Amino acid sequence: MMQKQRYYVTTPIYYVNDVPHIGHAYTTLAADVLARFMRLDGREVFFLTGTDEHGQKVEKAAAARGLEPKPFTDEVSANFRELAEAMGFSNDDFIRTTEPRHYRACEELWRRIHAAGDLYLGDYGGWYAVRDEAFYRESETVVGEDGIRRGPSGAPVDWVKEPSWFFRLSAWQDRLLAFYEANPDFIAPESRRNEVLSFVRSGLEDLSVSRTSFGWGVPVPDSPGHVMYVWLDALTNYVTATGWPNTHAERAGFWPADLHLVGKDILRFHAVYWPAFLMSAGLEPPKRVFAHGWWTVEGQKMSKSLGNVVDPYAVIGEFGRDAFRFFLLREIHFGADGDFSRRGMLRRLNVDLANEFGNLAQRTLGFVARNCGGVLPAPAALSDDDKALLDSAAALLPTLRAEIGRQAFHSGLEAVWSVIRDANAYVDREAPWTLRKTNPERMGTVLWTLAELLRRLGILLQPVMPDAMATLLDQLGVSDRSFAALEAPMPGGVALPAPSPIFRKVDDEAGKGV
CATH class of the missing domain: 3.40.50.620 (HUPs)
Structure with missing residues (x-):
């Protein structure tokens, strides 16, 4: 061996x-x-x-x-x-x-x-x-x-x-x-x-x-x-x-x-x-x-005398561990100085994670639960649009190998988020809620394409957000979570667990879940 x-x-x-x-x-x-x-x-x-x-x-x-x-x-x-x-x-x-x-x-x-x-x-x-x-x-x-x-x-x-x-x-x-x-x-x-x-x-x-x-x-x-x-x-x-x-x-x-x-x-x-x-x-x-x-806080150097030293436990308590992990690596280019702010933390959680990524997962898995009896449809022939989205996801592993290998975490995450934004645009173009009435077979292919994309994203993002990605992969019914598993696409016709939100938003004013 x-x-x-x-x-x-x-x-x-x-x-x-x-x-x-x-x-x-x-x-x-x-x-x-x-x-x-x-x-x-x-x-x-x-x-x-x-x-x-x-x-x-x-x-x-x-x-x-x-x-x-x-x-x-x-x-x-x-x-x-x-x-x-x-x-x-x-x-x-x-x-x-x-x-x-x-x-x-x-x-x-x-x-x-x-x-x-x-x-x-x-x-x-x-x-x-x-x-x-x-x-x-x-x-x-x-x-x-x-x-x-x-x-x-x-x-x-x-x-x-x-x-x-x-x-x-x-x-x-x-x-x-x-x-x-x-x-x-x-x-x-x-x-x-x-x-x-x-x-x-x-x-x-x-x-x-x-x-x-x-x-x-x-x-x-x-x-x-x-x-x-x-x-x-x-x-x-x-x-x-x-x-x-x-x-x-x-x-x-x-x-x-x-x-x-x-x-x-x-x-x-x-x-x-x-x-x-x-x-x-x-x-x-x-x-x-x-x-x-180094990190500053709201534009100021961290110091005990200013009372602005960021307590990791407090941040985790308000925003969650994975959101904190994501923020630290997404907010600045690794190697440069960065500024910690509550506004920046809220933006990364509420926009990047909850709105863009979390909403993509919720739209897809919620639609399967409501309209397909909780069973992921098997795909028919893939369109050029389907293939382009999945090809962009397949290109992420070599990109991440290169970016993370040179400690460019920010660039690696930006590459992932580019695919996430493309996937949200794909949902709007394909409109599975309309296909449900006009072309159920095509709807099934779109949903499978999105689920396969989410599987890939969930596997690739485990190093940054291990808990949230474990939740996503559980909801997709994925057991093999190594990078080697990316080679074989997920099967259709599989019953999926009931979905639940992966990220919770935090209110800008009160700091309470919304």
Whole structure:
């Protein structure tokens, strides 16, 4: 039996100093859609998410709560597991950097980098942002009118001086540039690739990769008092989860990862430091790193002080999980910044989902229930109009393979909605309510064509809206829901269950179902 092609997709591991918000949901949703799509397309998939639980920021957040770091991270990590369940994510593993398996992988990676001659012990003095867990060059910092020096993210920085292990990042400049040249798709989108190339070409400085001023981290092997820099620790999670350094582990064959999905603020760590660490340790870099944009809310940056942080649970409660999933991937081009607004959410639910798609299903299945005794008619000869509609639906799978494969979720969904709009126009042209009196055989062919189209749409949209599409496919009596099942058309003469609406509208003013 031929082995399935493997696909390994990851989210960043989320830092446990805060509660989950729309940004966390967005990245993991994109990974979930990719994982679901690849599974339906016959791949063997490994989808990883988890939490990053070490570092000075976590130590301080725990202290502020009057807790030791481990009980604090136990509590907050659970919040991210709960978000994954609430959003319907299908991750195969949830990794925590406080697990023994992760300590083993970090220690082995360190030893290999050390053996390669890329680590040395010295003293570090530099500008450090606790909030970002990042060191910045002085040229990257600015002193504001308030006298506070800040890094490029706006986080305050302090001068840190302490003994430290260093990674010889400066020695990797030419090798990284050669790697980017040989792998033009390694960083996406193109604008982010250009940013990384500019940063690396400007000259790389050796990187401090241990700390001695606090103790909440993975201990550095054979170096008492040192813990690993949180980013070296955190990035290692991607190989930890494959069972590394055990090359015979069940998931060992998934490395290198096919895709790391990250926010644009952490691209440098994934596209510069991470491949250098891996290549130093004798491991392959991931195949691709995609950095998406940030969400604003009603045109404003999300912040606790403004009280506008979007709570995913509240959105799910009002609009439904699948509508939220659809909105996040349909509203903007993945990779660009986007704005969350209630008006936009209502438009996507009430117009795209309820009016255009939901109404198409309701018109078709309701007509079969009322006028055909609940039995889907068998088709007669297909007209050119029927064939054109079904051909456009058949073209969707290769289109989606291409668009989702390059993380262009918005473009893929637009292609699907173009077919949905064509199908609604087809209903109006064919007018089955008139054919019922004038040409019942033709009416039956039209209804079968629409049902077959809905079957295809239901199967293809499962990765984005798994619950709603399960409901639609149940109403169509479809049991085989893999992409392979698209090859054989559905039979006619089959009794269908009673239909019910797939999407519920939400009133613009009161937020109540209408």
